[in-house]
Amino acid sequence: MSVGAQDPSVSSFYVNDSFYGDLIARFQDWDHDRNGICDPVERDAFRLLLEREARFLDQHKYDDWLAMLTRECVYWAPARPGGGDPRTEIAVMFDDRRRLEDRVFRLRSEFAWSQAPASRTVRMISNVEVFEYGEKDRRMLRSNFIINEFWDNEIRQLVGWCGYDMQNIDGRWLIRAKQINLINCDRCIRNPSIIL
Amino acid sequence: MSYDWEGLVQEDRVHRALYTDPAIFNAEMTKIFGGTWVYIAHESEIPNVNDYVTRKLGLRPVIVLRDSNNILRVLYNRCTHRGTTLCRHEKGNARAFQCPYHGWNFLNSGKLRGVPWADGYSADIKDEKFNLAQAPRVESYRGFIFATLNLEAPGLLNWLGPMTKPIDEWLDRNPGGKIVVCEANRFKYKGNWKLAYDNSSDGYHVIYSHRSLLEMESRLSDEANKGMAYYKNSPDSLAMYVQYMGNGHHFKDKRPNLQARPGGLWAIESTHPGKEYAEAEFRRKYGERADSLLDLAGSEPVNINIFPNLSLLGNHIQVFQPISVNETDAVWYGTRIEDVNGDIGDALGTINALRMRTQEGFPNFGEVDDLANFEQIQVGLQCEEDEWIYMNRGHGIPDRVKTNADGTITAPATDEVFMREYIKEWKRLMKGPTPLSIKREP
Ligand code: FES
Ligand SMILES: [Fe+2]
Numbered sequence: 002m003s004v005g006a007q008d009p010s011v012s013s014f015y016v017n018d019s020f021y022g023d024l025i026a027r028f029q030d031w032d033h034d035r036n037g038i039c040d041p042v043e044r045d046a047f048r049l050l051l052e053r054e055a056r057f058l059d060q061h062k063y064d065d066w067l068a069m070l071t072r073e074c075v076y077w078a079p080a081r082p083g084g085g086d087p088r089t090e091i092a093v094m095f096d097d098r099r100r101l102e103d104r105v106f107r108l109r110s111e112f113a114w115s116q117a118p119a120s121r122t123v124r125m126i127s128n129v130e131v132f133e134y135g136e137k138d139r140r141m142l143r144s145n146f147i148i149n150e151f152w153d154n155e156i157r158q159l160v161g162w163c164g165y166d167m168q169n170i171d172g173r174w175l176i177r178a179k180q181i182n183l184i185n186c187d188r189c190i191r192n193p194s195i196i197l
Numbered sequence: 198m199s200y201d202w203e204g205l206v207q208e209d210r211v212h213r214a215l216y217t218d219p220a221i222f223n224a225e226m227t228k229i230f231g232g233t234w235v236y237i238a239h240e241s242e243i244p245n246v247n248d249y250v251t252r253k254l255g256l257r258p259v260i261v262l263r264d265s266n267n268i269l270r271v272l273y274n275r276c277t278h279r280g281t282t283l284c285r286h287e288k289g290n291a292r293a294f295q296c297p298y299h300g301w302n303f304l305n306s307g308k309l310r311g312v313p314w315a316d317g318y319s320a321d322i323k324d325e326k327f328n329l330a331q332a333p334r335v336e337s338y339r340g341f342i343f344a345t346l347n348l349e350a351p352g353l354l355n356w357l358g359p360m361t362k363p364i365d366e367w368l369d370r371n372p373g374g375k376i377v378v379c380e381a382n383r384f385k386y387k388g389n390w391k392l393a394y395d396n397s398s399d400g401y402h403v404i405y406s407h408r409s410l411l412e413m414e415s416r417l418s419d420e421a422n423k424g425m426a427y428y429k430n431s432p433d434s435l436a437m438y439v440q441y442m443g444n445g446h447h448f449k450d451k452r453p454n455l456q457a458r459p460g461g462l463w464a465i466e467s468t469h470p471g472k473e474y475a476e477a478e479f480r481r482k483y484g485e486r487a488d489s490l491l492d493l494a495g496s497e498p499v500n501i502n503i504f505p506n507l508s509l510l511g512n513h514i515q516v517f518q519p520i521s522v523n524e525t526d527a528v529w530y531g532t533r534i535e536d537v538n539g540d541i542g543d544a545l546g547t548i549n550a551l552r553m554r555t556q557e558g559f560p561n562f563g564e565v566d567d568l569a570n571f572e573q574i575q576v577g578l579q580c581e582e583d584e585w586i587y588m589n590r591g592h593g594i595p596d597r598v599k600t601n602a603d604g605t606i607t608a609p610a611t612d613e614v615f616m617r618e619y620i621k622e623w624k625r626l627m628k629g630p631t632p633l634s635i636k637r638e639p
Contacts (some may be wrong), residue, residue: 110412189427194565
């Protein structure tokens with residue numbers, strides 16, 4: 002479904018009460034050893050997927066990156082450790098499909114002064130773990146990241162871990178929700194204007 | 198320190214030293230961030246007895262708390278023994294603070310309760326000089342807590358003066374006139390703190406500094422009335438205005454641009470997650486009430502700027518925290534509402550979720566560009582020989598700037614009159630004697 006009033010690139014009907022409820026329930030308490038997947042083939046497949054995602058972002062291949070997410074996706078960087086409740090608390094970022102496409106549109110405009118010139122980034126992804134959680138077409142992933150960002154003649158690091166809610170659609174694993182947990186998410190950050 | 202203040206702050210321009218001179222910055226931390234009322238926290242952050250948050254009053258680390266007797270206090274976060282900070286957490290609940298270094302123990306009134314092995318002291322450790330220092334004056338206006346070290350400053354209410362009206366209106370559109378602080382978008386920039394205060398009523402920068410945001414907001418529809426779009430065409434001819442309110446405060450009022458009807462506020466809200474869902478759901482469920490419910494999630498188009506460090510805008514409480522002459526933290530606290538009168542019912546959850554998403558928009562897509570521009574002002578000001586920064590828009594044009602009967606000054610929305618006026622208050626404070634004091638529990 003990608004036409005007319007219900008196209009999530011155009012209008013936001015899917016971010017409703019039950020969407021929030023499911024999201025919060027899903028990110029509450031999931032990264033347990035008992036859910037861990039040990040199969041090296043599956044783990045490697047997800048590791049490669051996350052490495053590809055990092056490369057797309059480093060290369061500013063935003064269309065390729067957006068295609069890695071489900072149509073009804075969410076990109077969420079909480080403003081406090083542990084995540085909090087995005088229904089009653091401000092997040093560093095909380096984007097649905099349309100707002101993500103807004104974000105990309107803004108970065109591509111010539112007038113995003115915070116990204117003119119654009120940051121150069123090199124992302125390191127590690128500690129990838131895969132968890133079985135819920136239905137068999139769903140997985141949760143956990144990975145650590147360091148984003149090395151060169152901007153304004155300085156290299157700085159944005160550091161944290163990500164939780165991913167993955168869904169298999171027609172044989173392809175897509176990102177339904179990406180939760181980015183910056184370790185300094187509740188402190189002042191200089192120029193937080195790249196896609197994490 | 199002797200400066201030629203009249204030379205540095207002129208009618209239509211200021212000297213670069215105001216933004217670059219570390220000695221002026223240090224004097225500001227005493228004379229401004231000590232000598233006048235400074236916003237320090239919101240009561241909703243410390244709702245219960247013994248709740249505290251740690252903040253800074255200028256550069257002084259302080260603990261803002263509601264003590265065991267429900268009294269608001271701003272304690273210096275500095276052990277009276279050898280000076281270490283007592284509390285290293287951002288927030289919490291504590292009846293007492295025990296120093297991590299040698300274990301002196303202080304009640305949250307600031308009184309020293311006890312020290313390890315007291316028999317090793319010939320001094321009377323009950324002497325009040327061992328109780329924690331604290332701000333001698335702490336007052337709250339409708340939940341906004343301010344502190345000053347200046348016993349001669351006017352009372353908070355007098356100092357706010359005509360600003361109480363926009364503050365009241367900003368609060369009273371919410372149920373029970375109440376808002377609750379709920380996390381924040383937190384920024385740091387490498388620039389002087391006044392660059393943010395200068396910008397807080399600046400209607401002139403909008404179409405340039407926020408061009409990426411304006412283009413983004415109109416990428417899916419040409420509707421001319423969204424977000425900040427009314428700055429696009431001849432903003433000075435519109436009903437919105439800027440008003441200087443005295444004591445360094447100023448007010449940008451864009452509400453006259455709205456349609457005066459329920460839903461008028463929501464009509465200018467730009468896109469955000471969950472928008473169309475909430476609109477459809479509210480119209481189905483609540484019929485005619487839908488518009489006024491949606492307005493509760495919309496951003497109030499005002500900038501209520503309270504010198505030196507507070508700005509209420511949209512639904513945000515923005516606070517400027519100086520770090521050094523060329524570094525500042527700018528924190529955009531979000532606010533949610535409560536169903537104080539019980540008339541919102543099951544719409545509350547959706548309203549607050551929308552309200553979070555509307556508030557995240559501007560910091561993410563607008564503020565970052567302003568901050569880049571502030572930083573680049575700081576860089577540009579390194580050109581020592583090019584000394585002046587102009588704030589002369591609207592200056593010297595007959596009938597453009599009007600002084601009202603109550604002494605406030607009104608001008609078109611893009612005028613810099615508020616900068617010219619607030620910097621006079623800055624100059625008054627910097628020039629004057631600064632009778633600062635602390636108090637200790639007896
Ligand atoms: S510095 Fe606090 S007890 Fe010594
Ligand atoms: Fe701005």
